[in-house]
Amino acid sequence: MALVGAALVLSACAPGPNPDVGTPTADGSPAGFWLGLWQGIIVPVTFVISLFTDTVNIYEVHNNGNWYxxxxxLGLGLFVGGPFGASRGRRHS
Structure with missing residues (x-):
């Protein structure tokens, strides 16, 4: 019973489909890999700005799907140091 309850709670957190995938932005094309990479790198700055204005989002919903x-x-991972960023911090002698 607890397993079923846990499965229901976790499934409620699953994201739904994005109906705007593949639809073009104002310039006529959906965001792709390179824009996704750039927006992942600048996400900390974008997040702070998005707290004060409704015109800035941290994620482009008009994207081409998996590549974005x-x-x-990947860009977010580059910002936080990649998978080994935390392990390079201290060396024990």
Whole structure:
């Protein structure tokens, strides 16, 4: 019973489909890998700005799908130091 309850709670957190995937932006094309990479790198600055204005979002919903998502996550990973960023901090002698 607890397992079923946990599965229901976790499934409620799952994201839904993005109906704007593949639809063009104002310039006529959906955001792709390179824009996703750039927006992932600048996400800390964009997040702070988005707290004070409704015209700035940290994620472009008009994207081409998986390639934009991959670039976004890769850019975010580059910002935080990649998978080994935390392990390079201190050396024990």
């Amino acid at each position: 998502d991959f670039g976004f996550v």
